[in-house]
Amino acid sequence: MKMIAFSKMVASGNDFVIYEARRHILDYSRLARKICDRKFGVGADGLLVLEKTHKADIRMRIFNADGSEAQMCGNGSRCAALFVKTHNKPHASEFAIETKAGIIRAEIHGESVRVKLTDPTRLKIEIPLKVNNRALRVNFINTGVPHTVIFVEGLDKIDVFKLGREIRFHKQFAPAGTNVNFVEVINRDSIRVRTYERGVEAETLACGTGSTASALITSFMLRKPGEKIMNVHTRSTEVLKIYLKEKKNKFEDVWLEGKAQTVYTGVYYV
Numbered sequence: 001m002k003m004i005a006f007s008k009m010v011a012s013g014n015d016f017v018i019y020e021a022r023r024h025i026l027d028y029s030r031l032a033r034k035i036c037d038r039k040f041g042v043g044a045d046g047l048l049v050l051e052k053t054h055k056a057d058i059r060m061r062i063f064n065a066d067g068s069e070a071q072m073c074g075n076g077s078r079c080a081a082l083f084v085k086t087h088n089k090p091h092a093s094e095f096a097i098e099t100k101a102g103i104i105r106a107e108i109h110g111e112s113v114r115v116k117l118t119d120p121t122r123l124k125i126e127i128p129l130k131v132n133n134r135a136l137r138v139n140f141i142n143t144g145v146p147h148t149v150i151f152v153e154g155l156d157k158i159d160v161f162k163l164g165r166e167i168r169f170h171k172q173f174a175p176a177g178t179n180v181n182f183v184e185v186i187n188r189d190s191i192r193v194r195t196y197e198r199g200v201e202a203e204t205l206a207c208g209t210g211s212t213a214s215a216l217i218t219s220f221m222l223r224k225p226g227e228k229i230m231n232v233h234t235r236s237t238e239v240l241k242i243y244l245k246e247k248k249n250k251f252e253d254v255w256l257e258g259k260a261q262t263v264y265t266g267v268y269y270v
Helices: 028-035 074-087 160-168 208-221
Strands: 003-011 014-020 046-051 058-064 094-099 102-109 112-116 121-131 134-142 146-151 179-187 190-197 202-204 226-233 239-247 250-259 261-269
Touching (some): 014 074, 028 046, 058 074, 074 112, 074 250, 121 208, 160 190, 160 202, 179 208, 208 226, 208 239
Antiparallel strands (some): 003 014, 003 261, 046 058, 121 134, 134 146, 190 202
């Protein structure tokens, strides 16, 4: 058996196992399924594998709890930035992180970590969708990973697992599938969000790219072009801030901001 050192980190209720790959060559998909198990492993929404790269301060690979590899994770990237500062560059406050979705920037100010996401793509509004003989209108945008956004009233009464799972695997979004966000508008600057995450295959306490997607589409639907800040109330009760610029139905300079922290460190037997 091999011992690998890891850190358990949390950002807005999203929890991750962080592994800095230096010596061992491992099957990361299999490792993610085992180490993320909340009964027989460490327990997490995902495994973040950090590797050396010449393109940025660190390369981040994201493995969901089911072993699938994702292109991007907003809250995970905030944890990765804090890990780099804590373990590798204690005097730095700005970092570049290479992901499969592209290179993103991260800034750390005290307990707050914010990341500049890659420019969102594939915005689609009011897509007709039939789910269990029920006609829905949903919205779609890719914020590094695909996200569907549905506006609802009475957010607490929504069966996020059942409805989210049906939409996540809907033929409209095949073969990749989609994350599903249920959004309730509080006012023109604030929303509440609950998310069914692809790969975790369950509702999570927060989703960084999902909160971003929800904020962007809310801003678009409210017809608020220009530069603005949206407050996203997550299930973990933390309020994430999304900074964005909208021009001619396109978004740029999108930042995700919130707290991140290390919960504990340890060794795991592989």
